[in-house]
Amino acid sequence: MLKTATTVAGLCLVAGLAQAADRWDGADELAVNPLGCEAGATATVTPKPYDGGAPTGAKDLAGKEITLVDVPKLIGIGYFAATTQGMQEAAKELGNVNVKTDGPTEANIDDQITFLDNFITQGVDGLLFAANDPVAIAPVLKKALGQGIHVVGYDANSQPDAREWFVNQAEFNGIGKSMVDAMAAEIGEDGSFAIVTSTFTTPNQARWIAEMQAYAEKCHPNMKWLETVEAQEDNILSFNQATTLLNKYGDELKGLFGMTSVATPASAEAVTQAQLCGKVAVVGLATPNAMKPYVAADCVKSVVLWNPVDLGYAAVQVMRAVADGKLQAGATEVEAGRLGKLPIVNGSEVLLGAPFIYSKSNIDQFDF
């Protein structure tokens, strides 16, 4: 009895703490910054001084062979296998870079710190990382900088002063614009849509939704936002939530956004099983492999994500440029091999570009 009582008390506490917001604040205190409505609009670069760190007493490595270690959030998943592939491609192309990927098998802040710590002790020329936590990783990265090791992040940032540069795969407002534009193209300017997300406070998802709301109000004011539902990152729950939305709104619902790589395929499955392909559009963030069947069946036309192979490729190119002294504080762009020149934004971030849209014509080229 008592056990049940404590459980119930615990649940009430949890429920009491969960608050739903009518205005999406992104679960943080940052302001939204919607992009321009025209196709290909990029953020107006507001000049911001370099806010990254600098290694103390770094060796002169210009043109010399360098050894890098890449510590992603975790290893053994398709996404980071793709970034690793991109890194190897860049290393091969450059010819004077050795890069090894190693990291925890679970996205665990403590394990990741231990890995980085060991590589600092081992002595490398540069560290690449995708942080499991921006603050927790900072002390160990600062230690690396303090020993003259170059530090470049990608995919998930740390505090700016704990690394030199960060390769940003897509800005939040860029994702927001791509998602809403793709939806508007499919369901029209006056269509109604709903969103399936993880939780209202998950950092990335909440931020994306806040940007989507701001962008839709600015550029597609007649689109109607019906509802946003939580589905954790749970396959079955996502499917059930999407099915509920389809039943609840019937013909009124023209489109579903999936905000996670779980929610998007689950929403596509719900639409397929309800035999509403072509009537209800699904647009979302997802990895290509999960979406291939729905794209092949013409049930989903656009899957939004960046290209992780290019992301890994760019990270190694940026590191090489740093070691060669070609990328220094105050630069406005950096040469990144086959990707051309990449712009510098937010002081010390290298922007990979606009998000990548996977469609029937290109999705089969990717395997992750």
Added chain:
Amino acid sequence: MATLDAAAKKQGKGWQPALLRHEVLLAVILVIALIFLAAQTDKFLTTGNLLNQGRLMAEVGLVALPMTLIIVTGGIDLSVGSILGLCAIVLGYSWKNLGVPLPLAMVMALGVGTLAGFANGWFITRVRVPPLIMTLATLAFYRGLAEGISQARSVRGYPDWFFQLGQGDVWGVPTQLWILAVAVVITAVILARTPFGRGLYAIGHNEVGARFSGIPVDRYKLIIYTFSGAMAGLAGVIFVSRVSTTRSDMGTGLELDVIAAVVLGGTSIFGGTGTMLGTVLGFIMIQLLKNGLALTGVKGDATIVVIGIVLILSILLTNFIQRRRSGNE
């Protein structure tokens, strides 16, 4: 009890049984591993690296001490990682969101850990829920509370003095290593030299027998589970100080690292045997193996495989020794 003392006397007498004790073998293996790894890379056997490893293993070590007491009684505590996460969140949330002064928030975190451990012990002794089931339930429950309270937001921006605990040094040695050393000495004395410690062995050997010989079994159990929660809370505060942020997923999987260290140290999962020295050797061994292998360039996934093999070998060795010993009697 009498047979126990006799067995202890038998263990102490003569060189041969002493040499065959698990701790001695483990120490020998540890030294061999140290020499081997030091020969592979000159980065391994340096004071700086070893002290740094001490810093990294302190949390597992602190939780492994009460875990040894619990496993000696034949119990288990799977909820330690979740208690660590909950205490970290209580520390961060009460300081940042409720405006509690940080020292008081640290005390609150320890208090919540103690309470969480007490709840485990209370249900195990009063409601007779098996420890495995009870702590499996609280593994989920405490983690859920941590996630609910934190709402997936992390707490950062602690004042500099707070980092002394997890990132600072005292006389050149990491602060938390001093705390760990003191805790090791105290728990080792309690287990080996007090009636309470002998009572724990007795419970592990034969709980019913212990009850009939007048040992307050339930009180002893309540004490060790409460102690386990308190130590997980302490480890949580140190962890927050070391990584300078608070997240609800802190300490995930900690229970497995801790149990692995205790079992590697020769404590039988069925209860009744085990020493603090063995546990200390156990967690030092795991930490140095992980570090040494990483420094010699072995990849992370291969390192886990090696740790697994070492665990299996250690258990085979213990079984072999026990069979030899019972054969001699």
